[in-house]
Amino acid sequence: MALRVALADDNLIVREGIAQLLADEPEITVIASCSDLDSLYHAIEEHEPDVVVTDIRMPPTNTDEGIRVAARLRTTHPRVGVVVLSGYAHPGYVVALLDSGSEGRAYLLKERVHDRSQLRSAIEAVAAGGSMMDPKIIEPLVAPRRSGARSGLAELTPREREVLGLIAQGHSNAAIADSLVLTKRAVEKHINSIFIKLDLAGAEDVSKRVKATLVFLSETGATDASVMDGSASP
Amino acid sequence: MPALVGRYEAAGDGGPAARAAMAGVAAESRSGPATWQLVLLGMLGLLASVAVSVITARSDVLADPVANAVLRAVAVGSWVFAGLVTWRSKPASRLGPLFILNGVAFSATTLAASSEPGLFTAGRVVWAFYIVVQLYVVLAFPEGRLPDRASRAIVGIFAVGTAALWTPLLLGGGQLPAGGALVRCRGECPTNPVDALGLSSGAADLLSQLASTLLGLAVVAIAVVLARRLRSASPASSMTLAPSLAWLCVAALSFGAGALVRAWAGDATPGALVFSWIGTVAAVLFPYALLIGLVRGRLFSAAALRETLSELTRHRDAASVRDVLARALHDPTLGVVYWVPGVSSYVDAWGARVELDDVAAGRAVTEVSSRGRPVAAILHDPALDAAPGLMRSAGNAALLALENASFEAELRASIEELRVSRARIVAAGAAERRRLERELHDSAQNRLVGLQIRLRLAQERADHSAPEFAATLTSLGDQAEAAIEELRRIAHGISPSLLATRGLVEALRGETVHSGVPVQIEADELGLSTPEVETAVYLCCLESIQNAAKHAGRGARVTVRLRHEGDDLAFAVHDDGRGFDARTVEDGAGLTGIRDRIAAVGGRVDVASAPGRGVTVTGSVPWPPRARA
Numbered sequence: 059m060a061l062r063v064a065l066a067d068d069n070l071i072v073r074e075g076i077a078q079l080l081a082d083e084p085e086i087t088v089i090a091s092c093s094d095l096d097s098l099y100h101a102i103e104e105h106e107p108d109v110v111v112t113d114i115r116m117p118p119t120n121t122d123e124g125i126r127v128a129a130r131l132r133t134t135h136p137r138v139g140v141v142v143l144s145g146y147a148h149p150g151y152v153v154a155l156l157d158s159g160s161e162g163r164a165y166l167l168k169e170r171v172h173d174r175s176q177l178r179s180a181i182e183a184v185a186a187g188g189s190m191m192d193p194k195i196i197e198p199l200v201a202p203r204r205s206g207a208r209s210g211l212a213e214l215t216p217r218e219r220e221v222l223g224l225i226a227q228g229h230s231n232a233a234i235a236d237s238l239v240l241t242k243r244a245v246e247k248h249i250n251s252i253f254i255k256l257d258l259a260g261a262e263d264v265s266k267r268v269k270a271t272l273v274f275l276s277e278t279g280a281t282d283a284s285v286m287d288g289s290a291s292p
Numbered sequence: 293m294p295a296l297v298g299r300y301e302a303a304g305d306g307g308p309a310a311r312a313a314m315a316g317v318a319a320e321s322r323s324g325p326a327t328w329q330l331v332l333l334g335m336l337g338l339l340a341s342v343a344v345s346v347i348t349a350r351s352d353v354l355a356d357p358v359a360n361a362v363l364r365a366v367a368v369g370s371w372v373f374a375g376l377v378t379w380r381s382k383p384a385s386r387l388g389p390l391f392i393l394n395g396v397a398f399s400a401t402t403l404a405a406s407s408e409p410g411l412f413t414a415g416r417v418v419w420a421f422y423i424v425v426q427l428y429v430v431l432a433f434p435e436g437r438l439p440d441r442a443s444r445a446i447v448g449i450f451a452v453g454t455a456a457l458w459t460p461l462l463l464g465g466g467q468l469p470a471g472g473a474l475v476r477c478r479g480e481c482p483t484n485p486v487d488a489l490g491l492s493s494g495a496a497d498l499l500s501q502l503a504s505t506l507l508g509l510a511v512v513a514i515a516v517v518l519a520r521r522l523r524s525a526s527p528a529s530s531m532t533l534a535p536s537l538a539w540l541c542v543a544a545l546s547f548g549a550g551a552l553v554r555a556w557a558g559d560a561t562p563g564a565l566v567f568s569w570i571g572t573v574a575a576v577l578f579p580y581a582l583l584i585g586l587v588r589g590r591l592f593s594a595a596a597l598r599e600t601l602s603e604l605t606r607h608r609d610a611a612s613v614r615d616v617l618a619r620a621l622h623d624p625t626l627g628v629v630y631w632v633p634g635v636s637s638y639v640d641a642w643g644a645r646v647e648l649d650d651v652a653a654g655r656a657v658t659e660v661s662s663r664g665r666p667v668a669a670i671l672h673d674p675a676l677d678a679a680p681g682l683m684r685s686a687g688n689a690a691l692l693a694l695e696n697a698s699f700e701a702e703l704r705a706s707i708e709e710l711r712v713s714r715a716r717i718v719a720a721g722a723a724e725r726r727r728l729e730r731e732l733h734d735s736a737q738n739r740l741v742g743l744q745i746r747l748r749l750a751q752e753r754a755d756h757s758a759p760e761f762a763a764t765l766t767s768l769g770d771q772a773e774a775a776i777e778e779l780r781r782i783a784h785g786i787s788p789s790l791l792a793t794r795g796l797v798e799a800l801r802g803e804t805v806h807s808g809v810p811v812q813i814e815a816d817e818l819g820l821s822t823p824e825v826e827t828a829v830y831l832c833c834l835e836s837i838q839n840a841a842k843h844a845g846r847g848a849r850v851t852v853r854l855r856h857e858g859d860d861l862a863f864a865v866h867d868d869g870r871g872f873d874a875r876t877v878e879d880g881a882g883l884t885g886i887r888d889r890i891a892a893v894g895g896r897v898d899v900a901s902a903p904g905r906g907v908t909v910t911g912s913v914p915w916p917p918r919a920r921a
Contacts, residue, residue, distance in 0.1 A: 068734075069734070069738040069741075069742070071738060071739065071741075071742030072738050072741050072742050072745070074742075075741070075742050075745030075746060075749075076745065078745070078749060079745060079748070079749070082752075115733065115734070120730065120734070121792065121793040122793045122794065145733045145737045145738075145741075145776075145780060146733075146780070146784075146789060146790070147777075147780055148784065148788070148789075148790055148802050149802055150790040150794065150798055150799060150801065150802020150803070151790065151802070153798070153801065153802060154794060154798065168737070168738075168741045168776070169740075169741060169744060169772075169773045169776045169777070171741065171744075171745060172741075172744040172745045172747070172748035172769060173748075174748075
């Protein structure tokens, strides 16, 4: 069965363009096309789409509606995936999007949209509960650390990979301890070890988690657009 | 010689009503009496005093005629004397005439010395009236009018009550109520010639007792009101009021106590007589208490002026002028505002524009001018106006210093004006940059994205039929992508959108993710502020971080701290890198720009460094919360 997609962008040209692109995709059906936040919410209530593809900036405030939609759907419709289309390559927006967890979330730069394989991958990834971040945003973050060989991800133990997977999904230390049946202390030890191996030990605390997530996504998610769902969940 | 045009100088032409009202002081425009009028009144008073004493001493009705005569003569003379002195020194106040009226009313009570029943009764009626006037005077001191509802109520109730009790007694015949030591009869008082109602002696006694009780209660109420007034009086006015109010309390208490004893123990009991005489003597001497108060007020004025002059020879700067005046005049709330002709407005000592009406609420205003040009206005306790000429003299004494301070305030006002206009320009610039940034994203970028999609669709269609054309379309698509990237770079340089949407901390955090140097951010919950303030701090921190990334050396770490300090935001960017010698290195263009930006939003920024000690950039800006859109 085709994936049902609600589309939102206040720019008619972009909205129609995306609709045309997706019209050629047999696995995807656009069931609603909206031009602002309110009509998007209505469409979600009415059609219960599998995936929302939304512009980051729309009326009414023209600020970060797309990220707010993602945060709100996390509680109201946890099964709906969200692809945020953005003109901003700034990692800060990715950090904001991942605030409510990376599961079922994708952040795609608008200039990628014309590449239908990228758009399709993103939609399929979030529909399956996975995530995808635009490589153009992640590359500058991890590139300097790649000068040797890999980012350090390869050095992680399987348990550390599991912990990092959960961090990437936005879980707290306590939640990670619960789901892996570890003590909080042990989780902290793993996390410290992850940070050291990824060369993040000196970074600022909040962005440390996000950076670790991005490194993780850049290699397991974005590069091959594969899905990271549940690989770490029990 | 500089002239001073103040409230007092204008007092003669009747013009100050508006200004006095503005200052919260009752308008007083009555002109004073001429000297010859006062002399004439004084002579009449003396005559009345002599006549009263002679008539009283020869009375065969009143008890203790000699003592009575002396006290009556002193009372009449004192009221008239105090009235003349007050009238002369405070011609605008009706206190002087009131005192004289008191003396006149008192003289008329001497009719009660007559054994002729009609005259005696008339004298007693005037006595009752005199008591009402006396209570009015006591409560109206020193303003010359009843200042509050309590005192108006006391006088009103007492006047109505007296009339209500005396009317049946006057019509009903028999004995009139007892009236204290000065109207006590030696034997039986002459009986009331009118006897229309034929009251029983029991009923008449009851009415008399009620009249005495009413007086006693009124006096106790007055004592309470006066004590309360004295407690809340400012230093300047209590200097003038204290002796008279204290004296009044003594007189009022003994008078009241006497009246109560008389009402319940009897007219001629020793207790009643003692209280009666104490109260009488005190009441008779009351005018002198007032005069002592006036003298003390003048001594206060003299001391205040002496202090003002001697202090101002030592301090002439703006900040001291206010302090010196406040100290010398014992008015800690005293304020000075300065006239700036350029903006046709008063400004405070910091150069901020003020509306005289706003700052003068509940205060008196004394304007100080030089050569007909306003210089400053002193806002002070209205009680200081009670001392005649004090504020005018103080303003005169401080004129030179006030002029200096006024220039200083004017300078500050222009600096403030400049700061405001610079802030306006910065704010307008920030708004314009944000608008541009939005335009680039919403309009230009989206158009290119739309173009890109169409090129892609066209290219897909051409793929099989015209591969070369398809390749051209692909390359056009790549150029569109490059244009989008270019546009994004430009837009971000114009105004970082993250700052507008998610605030300072998240914007910085976003930048530090790829800053090339480890950055630790420690921040309070800052909330959003105005775009120009946020942009200034953001750019300052970013510049500092970038400098650290460039110059601090390998392995250096940066810590950014952002916290509230009162209404300000304090920020600090510290790196533990190699540092530099702050004495030999001049500010680069980047830092100068940062300083300008921070200064334009009313903040400051400092850079401290030493070789091997890293670099610390600290600063603070006012942090007004952003208005909800």
